[in-house]
Structure formats: structure tokens, C-alpha cells
Amino acid sequence: MMHSIFWFRTRQWVLSRVLHLTEHKKQTLLAAPDAVLLLPALFRKRRISRILLVTTPGFVRRGTLTSLLDGCKKENISVTIFSEIAPDPQIESVEQGFRLYQQIQAQAILAIGGGSVLDAAKLIGARVCCPKKTVPAMRGLLKVRRKLPPLFAVPTTAGTGSEATAAAVITDCIDGKPYKYAVNDLCLIPDTAVLDPRLTISLPSSMTADTGMDALTHAMEAFLNLFASRSVQNASIEAVCENFHALPEVWRDGTHLAARQEMLHASYLAGFAFTNNFVGYVHAIAHAVGALYHIPHGRANAVLLPAVLREYGSCIAPKLAVLADALSLGGDTVSEKAERMIAAIEAMRDSFDIPSTLPHLSPNDYTEIARRALKEANPTYPVPQIWDSEKIFSVLRRVQS
Numbered sequence: 001m002m003h004s005i006f007w008f009r010t011r012q013w014v015l016s017r018v019l020h021l022t023e024h025k026k027q028t029l030l031a032a033p034d035a036v037l038l039l040p041a042l043f044r045k046r047r048i049s050r051i052l053l054v055t056t057p058g059f060v061r062r063g064t065l066t067s068l069l070d071g072c073k074k075e076n077i078s079v080t081i082f083s084e085i086a087p088d089p090q091i092e093s094v095e096q097g098f099r100l101y102q103q104i105q106a107q108a109i110l111a112i113g114g115g116s117v118l119d120a121a122k123l124i125g126a127r128v129c130c131p132k133k134t135v136p137a138m139r140g141l142l143k144v145r146r147k148l149p150p151l152f153a154v155p156t157t158a159g160t161g162s163e164a165t166a167a168a169v170i171t172d173c174i175d176g177k178p179y180k181y182a183v184n185d186l187c188l189i190p191d192t193a194v195l196d197p198r199l200t201i202s203l204p205s206s207m208t209a210d211t212g213m214d215a216l217t218h219a220m221e222a223f224l225n226l227f228a229s230r231s232v233q234n235a236s237i238e239a240v241c242e243n244f245h246a247l248p249e250v251w252r253d254g255t256h257l258a259a260r261q262e263m264l265h266a267s268y269l270a271g272f273a274f275t276n277n278f279v280g281y282v283h284a285i286a287h288a289v290g291a292l293y294h295i296p297h298g299r300a301n302a303v304l305l306p307a308v309l310r311e312y313g314s315c316i317a318p319k320l321a322v323l324a325d326a327l328s329l330g331g332d333t334v335s336e337k338a339e340r341m342i343a344a345i346e347a348m349r350d351s352f353d354i355p356s357t358l359p360h361l362s363p364n365d366y367t368e369i370a371r372r373a374l375k376e377a378n379p380t381y382p383v384p385q386i387w388d389s390e391k392i393f394s395v396l397r398r399v400q401s
């Protein structure tokens with residue numbers, strides 16, 4: 001074990017150096033109410049006249065995109081809508097989108113939706129630049145390595161941070177079982193991110209809470225991981241503070257535009273943080289239970305986050321104390337502050353009526369969940385403590401109903 005920990009840490013350190021060098025990849029950011037309406041002029045400026053719009057049927061049906069589509073028409077930009085993206089998209093959706101992109105000879109991809117839509121759009125872009133490489137062959141780290149077509153990402157949830165990240169999660173079927181995995185490559189970071197709070201106001205409160213807790217988990221895990229650069233630490237702390245400030249507000253009143261904007265910003269910062277310093281065991285376990293039991297990603301994270309933090313114990317207390325101080329939670333000692341931080345997360349989660357246990361979780365699946373979680377996290381994620389199956393079982397027992 002000692003030997004493998006040394007090897008894991010060396011690999012993680014080398015990877016962190018590589019990521020620090022790329023931290024400042026230029027991305028255009030448009031953040032304001034109705035910012036999405038600035039896109040037609042931007043397309044024109046970039047001489048883009050044929051676009052594949054990847055979105056969900058709901059956005060098309062509700063007419064949310066009418067003003068944007070009218071703007072594109074005025075600029076003579078042809079927009080073809082692809083709205084076959086279901087939650088937890090499967091590879092077939094990506095392939096359909098890829099074929100349509102080729103058929104219409106599109107020049108760019110505009111993705112408007114939640115994390116599933118943005119991730120599927122990234123993979124459509126990856127297939128465009130690597131037409132001979134399948135999505136499963138892109139699984140893991142730095143397997144795309146080509147320039148994607150211009151990608152404009154407009155999140156309609158404040159959670160995944162996909163508009164800022166180098167990751168795309170896809171659901172595949174392996175040995176007859178649903179399996180979620182990530183494609184990670186810096187070329188997947190969208191050229192342009194548009195944070196328009198008007199597009200998030202119709203999000204139901206439960207989804208607002210789940211996705212917001214996902215953003216909080218991104219910021220927490222990136223901050224707690226080893227090798228966090230100063231900019232990752234600052235972005236994480238700011239994201240945690242904005243999250244604690246704005247999430248209860250938008251849960252109470254979904255139409256609160258300023259709070260919606262703040263949540264989009266928190267999610268964006270958290271996305272920046274974790275794309276530069278990874279997530280950790282909360283996500284690794286959440287991906288496994290999410291695929292096995294069809295639990296929404298943010299919900300699984302919300303349940304697992306305090307359990308994983310408690311399992312880490314004292315090794316993360318100094319960092320939790322920093323966050324507790326940033327949130328002015330009080331406490332005299334480091335361990336007291338750390339406890340207050342975990343209790344604050346639990347209290348916020350409880351206030352959103354999110355349970356503290358995972359429904360349907362069966363001890364019969366512990367081994368499979370641990371296998372998948374360890375396969376995802378080790379050796380890549382620079383987690384505060386490297387775990388084996390026993391530690392994963394212990395977390396699962398904490399969230400067993």
C-alpha cells in the first residue's frame with residue numbers, strides 16, 4: 001500500500017503541474033440577465049453562419065429560445081435544433097448529434113441546457129474533431145487532443161459547472177449494466193460561457209437545490225484535494241461563500257434574479273476549481289450510486305458530502321476551518337470550526353428537504369460501488385487521503401437507510 005500511495009501521489013503531483021500551466025486558458029464569459037441575446041452578434045463577428053443547437057425538448061416547447069432564434073434569423077444565421085438529449089445521456093444521443101452536425105455542415109455548437117446537454121454537446125464536438133474515435137475510446141484523461149469546433153455553453157442549471165470544465169460525463173452500458181464515466185480533456189473547455197440567470201428561473205426548487213449542492217461539492221472537493229493552486233483555492237472559497245449565500249435564497253424564491261446570477265457564478269467558479277484540481281471520493285461514489293439507482297447526480301452528492309467529510313476525519317480539519325472562517329461560522333479550535341462547517345452543510349441540505357440517506361442502497365452492492373469508485377478516483381484524484389474498499393464501505397454505512 002505504501003508503495004502505491006507514493007506512486008499515486010507522484011502521478012497526481014505531475015498532473016497538477018501540467019494543469020497549473022493550462023489554468024489560464026482563455027474563455028469568453030458573458031454574464032448578465034439576457035446575456036444569451038448577445039450571441040447572434042457574436043456568431044456574426046466570428047463568421048459563423050450554420051449552428052447546431054443542442055438543447056432539451058422542454059426549452060423548445062416552452063418558447064424560451066424564441067428571442068434568441070429571432071436574433072439569429074436577423075443575422076442570417078441558420079440554426080438546426082437537436083433536442084434528443086435525455087437526462088444522463090447515452091452514447092447514442094451523441095452519435096445522433098454528431099451525424100446531424102455533419103449532415104448540416106455546421107460550423108459551431110451552441111449548447112443550452114443542464115449538465116447533460118452541455119456534456120453531450122462537448123462529446124458531439126469531440127466526435128466532430130475525432131470522427132474515427134468512438135466515445136468509449138475517449139474515456140479517461142487527454143484522449144481527445146484535437147481542437148473542437150467552436151462551442152458556446154449556456155447552462156440552465158447552476159450546478160455542474162460544465163461550461164467551465166474539461167469534463168463530459170456519459171452513460172454507457174458495460175456488461176449489461178449502466179455505467180457512468182468521464183471524458184477529460186482540456187480541449188473540451190467551451191470557448192464561450194454564457195451565464196444568463198433568466199434561463200434558470202423556471203427550474204423547480206428541488207432541482208435548484210440538487211444542482212446547487214453539486215456546485216458546492218465541486219468547490220469543496222477541489223479545495224480539499226492536495227496541490228490546489230492559489231487561484232483554485234480562491235475560486236473554491238468564493239464559490240462556497242456564494243453558494244451558502246445564494247442557494248437558500250433561490251430555493252425560497254426561484255425568481256430572485258440576483259441570487260440566480262450569484263449561483264451561476266458560484267457554479268462557474270466551482271467548475272474552474274475542479275477542472276484544475278479534480279473532484280474526489282464524493283463524486284466517485286456518487287457516479288457509482290447514480291448509475292446503479294438512477295439517483296440525480298446533485299442529490300447523491302448532497303447525501304454523500306457530509307458522510308465523506310466525516311470519514312476523512314482530522315486530516316481535513318484545517319482546511320474545513322478555513323472555509324468555516326470564510327463563512328463566519330465561529331468556533332475556537334480547528335476541530336470545532338471543522339465540525340461547524342460540516343454541520344452547516346448538513347443544516348443547509350436538511351433545509352432543502354434532501355434526505356441524509358440514499359434510498360434503495362443495498363449492502364449487496366457495496367463491493368461493486370467501491371470497485372467503481374476506487375477505479376474512478378485512484379490514482380488520478382489528489383484526494384486528501386487515499387482510501388481502500390473498507391473506507392468506501394464505511395461511507396456507505398453512514399448513508400444506509
Ligand SMILES: [Fe+2]
Pocket residue numbers: 160214218283297301
Ligand atoms: Fe458534480
